[in-house]
Amino acid sequence: MRFLKLTISYDGSRYAGWQIQPNALTIQQTLETAWQKITQEKIRLTSSGRTDAGVHALAQIVGLKTESKLQCDVLCRALNTILPNDIAVHTVTKAPEGFHPIRDAIGKRYRYQIVDGPVPEVFARQYAWQVFQKIDDQAMHEAAQALLGKHDFTSFEATGSDRVTSIRTIHDIFVKRQTDAGGERIVFEVAGDGFLYNMVRIIVGTLVEIGRGRRDSASLLEIISAQDRKQAGITAPPQGLFLVSVDYNEMETK
Amino acid sequence: MRFLKLTISYDGSRYAGWQIQPNALTIQQTLETAWQKITQEKIRLTSSGRTDAGVHALAQIVGLKTESKLQCDVLCRALNTILPNDIAVHTVTKAPEGFHPIRDAIGKRYRYQIVDGPVPEVFARQYAWQVFQKIDDQAMHEAAQALLGKHDFTSFEATGSDRVTSIRTIHDIFVKRQTDAGGERIVFEVAGDGFLYNMVRIIVGTLVEIGRGRRDSASLLEIISAQDRKQAGITAPPQGLFLVSVDYNEMETK
Numbered sequence: 001m002r003f004l005k006l007t008i009s010y011d012g013s014r015y016a017g018w019q020i021q022p023n024a025l026t027i028q029q030t031l032e033t034a035w036q037k038i039t040q041e042k043i044r045l046t047s048s049g050r051t052d053a054g055v056h057a058l059a060q061i062v063g064l065k066t067e068s069k070l071q072c073d074v075l076c077r078a079l080n081t082i083l084p085n086d087i088a089v090h091t092v093t094k095a096p097e098g099f100h101p102i103r104d105a106i107g108k109r110y111r112y113q114i115v116d117g118p119v120p121e122v123f124a125r126q127y128a129w130q131v132f133q134k135i136d137d138q139a140m141h142e143a144a145q146a147l148l149g150k151h152d153f154t155s156f157e158a159t160g161s162d163r164v165t166s167i168r169t170i171h172d173i174f175v176k177r178q179t180d181a182g183g184e185r186i187v188f189e190v191a192g193d194g195f196l197y198n199m200v201r202i203i204v205g206t207l208v209e210i211g212r213g214r215r216d217s218a219s220l221l222e223i224i225s226a227q228d229r230k231q232a233g234i235t236a237p238p239q240g241l242f243l244v245s246v247d248y249n250e251m252e253t254k
Numbered sequence: 255m256r257f258l259k260l261t262i263s264y265d266g267s268r269y270a271g272w273q274i275q276p277n278a279l280t281i282q283q284t285l286e287t288a289w290q291k292i293t294q295e296k297i298r299l300t301s302s303g304r305t306d307a308g309v310h311a312l313a314q315i316v317g318l319k320t321e322s323k324l325q326c327d328v329l330c331r332a333l334n335t336i337l338p339n340d341i342a343v344h345t346v347t348k349a350p351e352g353f354h355p356i357r358d359a360i361g362k363r364y365r366y367q368i369v370d371g372p373v374p375e376v377f378a379r380q381y382a383w384q385v386f387q388k389i390d391d392q393a394m395h396e397a398a399q400a401l402l403g404k405h406d407f408t409s410f411e412a413t414g415s416d417r418v419t420s421i422r423t424i425h426d427i428f429v430k431r432q433t434d435a436g437g438e439r440i441v442f443e444v445a446g447d448g449f450l451y452n453m454v455r456i457i458v459g460t461l462v463e464i465g466r467g468r469r470d471s472a473s474l475l476e477i478i479s480a481q482d483r484k485q486a487g488i489t490a491p492p493q494g495l496f497l498v499s500v501d502y503n504e505m506e507t508k
Contacts, residue, residue, distance in 0.1 A: 011376045056377075080374055088374040120334055120342040122265045123310075123381070180434030 004072070005095035006062040006079075011086040013126045013239070018050045018060075027051075027087060031062065034082040038075065039068040048101040048108065048246040049195075054238035056127070058111075059090065061246045063101040107171070107247035109191040110200045113240045114208065121183060128185060129204070129240040135211035137186045141175035143210045144188075146220040147203065148173055154227040156206075158198035158235070166227075169193045175207065186211075189244070198235050206233030258326070259349040260285075260316040260333075265340040267380045267493070272304045272314075281305075281341060285316065288336040292329065293322040302355040302362065302500040303449075308492035310381070312365075313344065315500045317355040361425070361501035363445040364454045367494045368462065375437060382439060383458075383494040389465030391440045395429035397464045398442075400474040401457065402427060408481040410460075412452035412489070420481075423447045429461065440465075443498070452489050460487030 008031070016024035020032075028045055036042055048061040068075070072092040079089045113128035115121045116135045124130060147170050154166040170192040178187050188204055206223065209215040215233065223231045262285070270278035274286075282299055290296055302315040322329070326346040333343045367382035369375045370389045378384060401424050408420040424446040432441050442458055460477065463469040469487065477485045 009376050011379075083374075085374055085379045086376050088376050090373050119344050120337075120339055122263050122340050122342050125265075125339045127377070178434075180432075 002066055002068075003095040003097055003099040004064050004066060004075075005091075005093050005099060005101070006064070007090040008057065008060050008062055009088050009090065010057050010060065011126070012051060012054050012056045014086060015053065017053045017055065018047055027060075030084065030087060031079075034079055035064070037082055038078045039066065039070065041066060041068055046101050048105050049243070051241075051243055052238050054126075055241045055243070056239075057243040059245045060243055061101045061105070061248075063095060063099050101246070104248055105194070105246050106249060107191060107193050108195060109172075109189065109244040109247075110195070111242040111244050112188040112200060112204045112236065113242070114186040114188070114204075115183070116186060117184075124183065124185070126239050129208075129237050131208060131212070133212065135186070135208060136213065137175050137177045137211060139213075139217050140186075140188070140207040140211040143217040143220055144173045144175055144190075144203070144207055146218075147190075147224070151224050152227055153196055153199055153224070155223045155229055155232045156199045156202040157196035157229065158202070159229050161197045163196060166196055168195065168199070201236040201238070201241060202229075202232050202234075204236035204240070208236065209233045256320055256322075257349040257351055257353040258318050258320060258329075259345075259347050259353060259355070260318070261344045262311065262314050262316055263342050263344060264311050264314065265380070266305060266308050266310045268340060269307065271307045271309065272301055281314075284338065284341060285333075288333055289318070291336055292332045293320065293324065295320060295322055300355050302359050303497070305495075305497055306452075306492050308380075309495045309497070310493075311497040313499045314497055315355045315359070315502075317349060317353050355500070358502055359448070359500050360503060361445060361447050362449060363426075363443065363498040363501075364449070365496040365498050366442040366454060366458045366490065367496070368440040368442070368458075369438070370440060370465075371438075378437065378439070380493050383462075383491050385462060385466070387466065389440070389462060390467065391429050391431045391465060393467075393471050394440075394442070394461040394465040397471040397474055398427045398429055398444075398457070398461055400472075400478070401444075405478050406481055407450055407453055407478070409477045409483055409486045410453045410456040411450035411483065412456070413483050415451045417450060420450055422449065422453070455490040455492070455495060456483075456486050456488075458490035458494070462490065463487040 010027050015027050018027045020026050020028045043064050046063050076089050076092040115124045115128045116131045150169040152167050172191040175188050210217045264281050270280050272281045274280050274282045297318050300317050330343050330346040369378045369382045370385045404423040406421050426445040429442045464471045
């Protein structure tokens with residue numbers, strides 16, 4: 001019996017999110033089926049968190065327990081051969097006994113992409129939120145800094161969640177306009193010790209209202225204090241969201 | 255009766271190319287249907303060239319003759335409202351009487367994207383050719399310079415084409431490795447007065463063989479001289495190809 005850690009990327013466009021559910025195509029189901037084809041072993045995968053339908057991952061972390069004796073790099077290549085081309089396995093490494101991708105995670109980083117302007121951007125339609133007016137990325141950046149540090153983020157949590165605590169710490173948060181081969185985008189990034197359900201998308205939805213001039217940029221501290229989901233903005237749509245990375249304490253991987 | 259010029263972008267992934275054909279979804283058909291919905295007018299569109307299935311356009315030029323009295327910006331917004339989100343109209347402007355996007359074009363620029371490396375890049379799967387080994391972009395760039403200028407490009411033309419002449423002039427050609435938010439890519443660009451059928455993709459297929467070390471980088475001049483399609487490399491797959499822009503002599507557009 002070995003514990004393994006997989007680093008994977010996926011384009012979430014075709015999937016009903018990470019988690020297995022009846023009558024829907026999910027990342028977890030697709031990976032477990034591929035694993036079974038290679039090893040004839042039925043296993044249950046865990047990931048560092050459930051991404052929603054349409055949400056993407058650049059480096060999601062997946063953990064599993066296996067009886068398979070196949071070498072890590074053989075498993076990696078075999079998985080990439082079998083998986084559809086919108087899921088890729090970057091690395092397969094040994095993990096310490098009992099490795100659990102959610103419980104052991106000490107931090108995460110998310111990115112959210114926005115395109116602003118009157119003409120639809122065809123290549124961004126599955127990878128960004130298109131806001132059909134120019135928005136003020138600098139105002140969004142300045143407003144976002146109020147979220148840095150340790151706060152009760154109840155106002156930025158989807159109602160109906162059942163987490164024990166809504167206190168989280170944000171280490172880094174920024175908004176910047178970027179131009180590259182893919183065109184011009186507004187890129188939002190946030191890193192912290194953990195995120196509540198829909199927290200990143202609610203932060204983005206609130207910041208975009210500030211960027212549109214529909215909400216005062218000094219309002220974020222008041223929203224935090226209110227501890228009331230209704231005080232924050234809308235939940236930004238899923239397709240702009242990317243899980244960038246998950247941090248763990250140094251692990252023995254040999 | 256007015257002549258209009260449309261500048262459009264599209265993600266070619268879902269389409270059987272530009273040109274109308276039976277039992278297949280094409281860009282031309284989709285645009286003509288949208289036009290008819292807005293104006294109740296059945297028209298025939300022409301574009302600066304037929305892109306193949308899976309090929310994309312950042313700024314394809316489309317021409318049409320219309321009886322519609324609707325203002326250009328009204329037409330533009332109406333088209334974007336009706337069109338699927340993988341086709342966008344950037345501008346609609348008046349064109350000179352008799353404007354014909356193929357005949358009047360004096361130059362075109364194409365881009366081709368390649369990703370190289372052992373792990374599949376999920377976000378590039380519809381927008382690049384994935385070559386599963388590192389390739390030498392510098393060798394490709396140097397070799398490509400032999401194509402600059404006026405040549406008979408018969409060796410780089412799909413067999414069975416019926417153009418009057420295979421002589422074309424390339425004004426600019428380069429290969430460079432680029433890293434941006436979307437990851438690392440090898441970007442090829444070429445600009446010239448016109449391109450033969452599959453010419454860009456055959457040039458890229460040949461350069462990639464040089465980048466892989468399977469073909470001598472000094473061989474391009476010999477391939478040109480041979481005037482024989484069999485001397486050049488394979489036709490690179492369509493999904494890496496983007497029509498970047500089409501040039502015209504200055505036109506009256508008011």
